[in-house]
Amino acid sequence: GAVRVITRRSAQAGTAAAEIQRLTEEMQKLKHLPEEVERLKLQVQKASHTTRTYQNIGQDVLRTAEVAALCLPSAPHHTLVAACNAVLVLFQGKPRTGALLSTQPEAGTGGERSMAAHQQEPGAMLVEPGAQAPAGAAPAAALPPPVVQLGSTPTSMLRVVQVPALSAPLAPPVSSSNVQPMSLLDAVWPVQRAEVREEEHMQPAMMAVLRAVGGAVSCRMQLRDTHASSQLRYPTSKPDCTGLAGGVEAWSQVVTHFEFKLGKEAGDREVMLGQLIQRCAAALDAQNWRRKIFAVGVTMDTLEVLQVIKQPDDGGLRYLTTGPHPFFIGTASTGFAMLAQLLTAPLTALGFQPPPAAAPIIGAIGGFHLSTYTLLRSGSAARHSSHVFHVLASPGGKAMALKLNQSTREEEVLSRLKGVGHIVQMVGRCSCNYDDDAWTALLLEPFVEHLSHCDSLLVTTQVVYDVAYAIGKAGALGVVHRDVTPNNFGAKDGRGYLLDFSAAKVQEQDAGERPSPPGLHHITGTLQWAPYSALDGQRHSVSSDLEGLFTSVAYIAMDGRGWPGRSDGVGGGADLDSWRRRRLAQFGCRTIQSEDRVAPHLWPLVQALHGLFWPLAQGASVRSYRTDVSVVEVQHVCMSVAQEHCTAQLQPPHA
Known part of the structure; x- marks a missing residue:
């Protein structure tokens, strides 16, 4: 009986000790609650300070910027329709995605059908002029050919064909009284406007739109989501999207920047312009041979193109802006037309130029043959000039780094560290000419990527x-x-x-x-x-x-x-x-x-x-x-x- 009593009381003591520990932890949490509140207040204050900094830059830009039309070749009308097509197909099943249109004219049509009528046909789809209808589509002759208007100006008679329904259920038909062009809000449906978040909703939706339009118009840039990239981190914060000339994320490969803002708050435009200016300046600094760069700011309802021009005399920057234009998915949207205009432009029209000096000519180095040189950065290290290239080395097609130095220090150090684990190794070296100068080339592997705050x-x-x-x-x-x-x-x-x-x-x-x-x-x-x-x-x-x-x-x-x-x-x-x-x-x-x-x-x-x-x-x-x-x-x-x-x-x- 004594043993049972002792056992029971020991169990009760253990339970009491656990409860005391739990209560102690709760008290500690309550003790630190005021500190947590102060920390959150400080976080809001610092975020507000950063926003004000960008807003001040944007306000300065707006005071000096010149309003001008986008000086790029216009996108043909059939290209605009193809771009709309690509986005509408991508988001088919969202509200008000409507019918996809073709610019192929129809002769001898009678009567007029509104675009709204076709928006009630969930399988309606547009075919580009001269393109084949999708597999499984009904013959065009099976449908009465409509005559519609794009925007407010009759521009073409369009044909609608019937395609099989997608596996996902489509939104219920809408009446002609509430038909509207597709907007970014439709792309994030069923999220309501008041609940839309920039990173959670707008960022992925806008990236999907950009990639769809870029694919439809054969964009020459590679469009990358860089809002969390660790490769474009310094010297300025990361752009939401970057158009690159090559497959490597580096400031030397930047063609243009995109920045997304919800546009809910007063001053969002100024903040967005301030961010774009900082990133354009960083790209012009990395590409010191470059004279101009375009950048795009997008809100849920508007699109604005900013052009930054480096003055030849003093290196100062001149700003041109189109001002904000209405942006929705449709040929009547001037913002959408400017986006297609920018994505169809040649890289040289956007101000991008390859480095003035051609890549170094190196036959074999360390038993590897090099190809596909991409300049990552040019600068100084330890007061000696250097250039770093991303290269593909065969056999194997491995990504490596090629570094050109005029100092022998790094070569001597890497020779001493040969074979040491977790140090990028020198696998070959040679002498070469680059930019009318003599260099020592070091071939380094592996090619690593910088860490990001998004890494686990x-x-x-x-x-x-x-x-x-x-x-x-x-x-x-x-x-x-x-x-x-x-x-x-x-x-x-x-x-x-x-x-x-x-x-x-x-x-x-x-x-x-x-x-x-x-x-x-x-x-x-x-x-x-x-x-x-x-x-x-x-x-x-x-x-x-x-x-x-x-x-x-x-x-x-x-x-x-x-x-x-x-x-x-x-x-x-x-x-x-x-x-x-x-x-x-x-x-x-x-x-x-x-x-x-x-x-x-x-x-x-x-x-x-x-x-x-x-x-x-x-x-x-x-x-x-x-x-x-x-x-x-x-x-x-x-x-x-x-x-x-x-x-x-x-x-x-x-x-």
Whole structure:
């Protein structure tokens, strides 16, 4: 009996302890509730500040912009009809999609039928002039040939053919009294206008429209959804859609930009123009031989084309805008006509020009034959000029990077790091001529893609784990990278790789590197992601490279929003203190500056790494700072995050 009593009371005690734990957790949540409310308020304030910044830029543009017609070749009428066709077929089954029309004239027709009558025939479809009717369509003669109007001007007699119904049920017929042209709101039906969200509803609908129109008019650009792309992240935020000249997402391949806004709020147009201006300026900067660029702003009801022209004398920018035009799916829509006009234009008419210097002529390098050169970027690295190309290497047709350097530093470093896992390897080198100059060409693999805030926690953590391993192995061989940024590491098949050793330094393992002299111009690396120790004049080390990795991950998780950049007006040696104070303000307080902008699913990793480099003692109001973080500690943090928050575990690094 005593045993039973003890057992019963032990069970009751365990239940009570669990209840106490639950109540304690609830109390902790309530304790932090005011902090959560303040965090949300701060998030709204910062979002409003970003919006106001773009809005101010847009307002400045509108004050100086010239209103002008779109100076591109007009799209033929049958092309407009084909474009409408493609969109209406795509969204068939939505309300008011109507009949698809053909510009093939009919002779000897009598009587007149309205387009509304055909909109009541759910299987009605248009055939392009001279094109075959779809398989299964009834003969055209079986239907009385109608005479209709496109818009307010009779332009053509059109033929309607009958096609089998789609598998999806069509919307119920509408009466002629409420027939309207198809709008973007129809494309997101059954969502009501008040409930439409830009990213959730308008973005996919508008991308579908663009691709349908582009396919119908044989658009020469590749239209990519880049609103979450990590390849067009810097130096400005990502455009909603980008027209590219090639298959690689790079600023050097940008032909035009598209930006989507709901148009609900006052000032949406100015914000949209401000974003387009920033992205057009970035493209013109990357393609410094280019003189003009077009960009398109779309709301739920309007479309506007902006042209940015670089002045030949002083490099200033001149703005031309068509102003907002009505946009719906129909030949009577001037906005839709301008969209078709832009998508049918040759790339040269849109201002795009290939680089003035032809691709370097390289026969064989490292046992590979190269083809399909795409210039990714031209710039300077470690004060030496360089050019990077995306190439296809055969045999195998593998994507690789070809980097042209005028310095031998990177080649020497990569030779020392040959065979080290998770470091992009040099598989060949040769000398070549490019742009009337002599270069050393390095063939590098694998070709990796940058991380994005949309990548999963598991992928991001695995990449950090792998890159930390690469930093440690390089350090063991006496190599310090000194420029770990979001652009200098990436992922290939879910694994991380470190790249771009143009700023790296080989040093004696026992001596280390001398501290940097005072002054901003003596700092090695990229200031936006430089570790605090480097900004403080201390020498680069494995720990500072790991800190650069943490700083870059924080930037990626925030999608770059609110991050200090070169355009902030900081320059000159005396302003090194400004950069140091900014980094201290970012990470030295109890919470990360702009913490509210961290992607929620990446917060566990950012928070854990933050506590590693900037530990917070119990009861302290500010954090301390470490310059001795090891690779093992970073990898341990990654494994802990994966075990607690991911469904799969991390893979060990490649040897």
